[in-house]
Amino acid sequence: MVDKQSIHGEWSSRFVFILAATGSAVGLGNIWKFPYITGENGGGAFVLIYLLCIAIIGMPIMIAEIMLGRRGKQSPINTMRELAIEAQTSKVWQIIGIMGVFTGLLILSYYSVVGGWTLAYIYFMGTGTFSSVASSDTVKATFGGLVSSPEQLIMWHTIFMAMTMSLVAGGVKHGLEKGIKFLMPALVILLLVLVGYAMTLPTFAKGIHFLFYFDPSKLNTASVLVAMGHAFFTLSLGMGAIMVYGAYLPKKTSIIEATTVIVAADTVIALLAGIAIFPVVFNHGLTASAGTSLVFQSLPLSFAHISGGIIFGTIFFILLAIAAWTSALSILEPIVSWVIESLKLSRLTATIVCGVLIWALGFLSAFSFNILGDFKPLAFTNIEKFAGMNLFALFDFLTSNILLPLGGLLMAIFVGWFMRREHVADELDLPQEHILYQLWHFLLRFITPVGITIVFLHAVGLLTF
Numbered sequence: 001m002v003d004k005q006s007i008h009g010e011w012s013s014r015f016v017f018i019l020a021a022t023g024s025a026v027g028l029g030n031i032w033k034f035p036y037i038t039g040e041n042g043g044g045a046f047v048l049i050y051l052l053c054i055a056i057i058g059m060p061i062m063i064a065e066i067m068l069g070r071r072g073k074q075s076p077i078n079t080m081r082e083l084a085i086e087a088q089t090s091k092v093w094q095i096i097g098i099m100g101v102f103t104g105l106l107i108l109s110y111y112s113v114v115g116g117w118t119l120a121y122i123y124f125m126g127t128g129t130f131s132s133v134a135s136s137d138t139v140k141a142t143f144g145g146l147v148s149s150p151e152q153l154i155m156w157h158t159i160f161m162a163m164t165m166s167l168v169a170g171g172v173k174h175g176l177e178k179g180i181k182f183l184m185p186a187l188v189i190l191l192l193v194l195v196g197y198a199m200t201l202p203t204f205a206k207g208i209h210f211l212f213y214f215d216p217s218k219l220n221t222a223s224v225l226v227a228m229g230h231a232f233f234t235l236s237l238g239m240g241a242i243m244v245y246g247a248y249l250p251k252k253t254s255i256i257e258a259t260t261v262i263v264a265a266d267t268v269i270a271l272l273a274g275i276a277i278f279p280v281v282f283n284h285g286l287t288a289s290a291g292t293s294l295v296f297q298s299l300p301l302s303f304a305h306i307s308g309g310i311i312f313g314t315i316f317f318i319l320l321a322i323a324a325w326t327s328a329l330s331i332l333e334p335i336v337s338w339v340i341e342s343l344k345l346s347r348l349t350a351t352i353v354c355g356v357l358i359w360a361l362g363f364l365s366a367f368s369f370n371i372l373g374d375f376k377p378l379a380f381t382n383i384e385k386f387a388g389m390n391l392f393a394l395f396d397f398l399t400s401n402i403l404l405p406l407g408g409l410l411m412a413i414f415v416g417w418f419m420r421r422e423h424v425a426d427e428l429d430l431p432q433e434h435i436l437y438q439l440w441h442f443l444l445r446f447i448t449p450v451g452i453t454i455v456f457l458h459a460v461g462l463l464t465f
């Protein structure tokens, strides 16, 4: 098992794997969610807690997930079956892969709708919808007009899904790798251009202050939990996206080193996104408001009123679309690889089957903002937090707060408690006595599962702080 290659192919190099995994990690989560939750939760103090969560939950799980993928070399479901057999334990562990497929279907169905928004905003920005006369009413009306129109939402969602499917259909080397090699450098360049632009604004210092000012008084238990949950989502952990990318990783690569680079890149890009965004937002005297409206309303309004804003605004939405696109690839790939393996379909057919299914499922999210706006599936619970959720919010909640942490928890338990240590050490190419191995194994067996359990219990509302 150890020496064979995945039937889906392999990344050409360790560098390409790092680019691909970073592409998966860096997404909508980094560019609008991270800056906003950082600001809301006390800036610097929150960043510190977030980094801690990344280090003690995110990194150990990422190492475990890549390791599982590389050892199994198949789609997450078949990888887990094979590794369960190897560990002489129950095949029930396949549930990690099965849940991952289900989670992926749900995540991509709404992620693609938001991906569609980013495309729409490239169009709006590029065609001058937000010219210098744009008022906050214009900006609100543009966003409102988009989300209230099922046809528009479906159209942009369709384009985004087609973009995602086109690269996945090309396979590991000729689709994913080709796209990622071009898109990731573009993403970094665009981000640096935007950071450079933000530095020229008079509000640059204010933006930095907002993002990094250490104010422990704003920190509470809830922000610690937010930080932990986000560490999970932002690193794409718990659903097999990183596992399947690991399956295409050549044997010679050090998983621990690669993980360190990916995690560092994801974090630096999230911080740079914050540095690029806040000076722009503050430049128009706006405050950093909630997630969705920060990027799709406050930001366009500010851009409209700064010289060069239209160009840089367009660049911003291209950046956001690329980030979402390279993440979407990694959500579709584990599902497609499984369909190829189990139904023996060609990659093209498998991509079309899975893509169309997710595309159709996406209608539910798209309709959540208009014709299904009043459909609140959990209204009967009478729990304020759940009752008001439309389908879009429910899918997001269910996947980010329940399914991803649960998947990660199961992975930590499987690797920490059920896999043979010699197999793990062999795959990591690290002797069991090595201090890094010991540290990682300890975190994975004890600290990580407890951490995730706290997030999980909080998310389902069993624990109230």
Ligand code: PHE
Binding pocket: 024, 025, 026, 027, 028, 029, 030, 107, 233, 234, 235, 236, 237, 239, 241, 327, 328, 330, 331
């Ligand atoms: N990490 C991605 C982001 O930050 C989201 C994602 C979650 C991608 C799960 C793949 C799997 O937007």
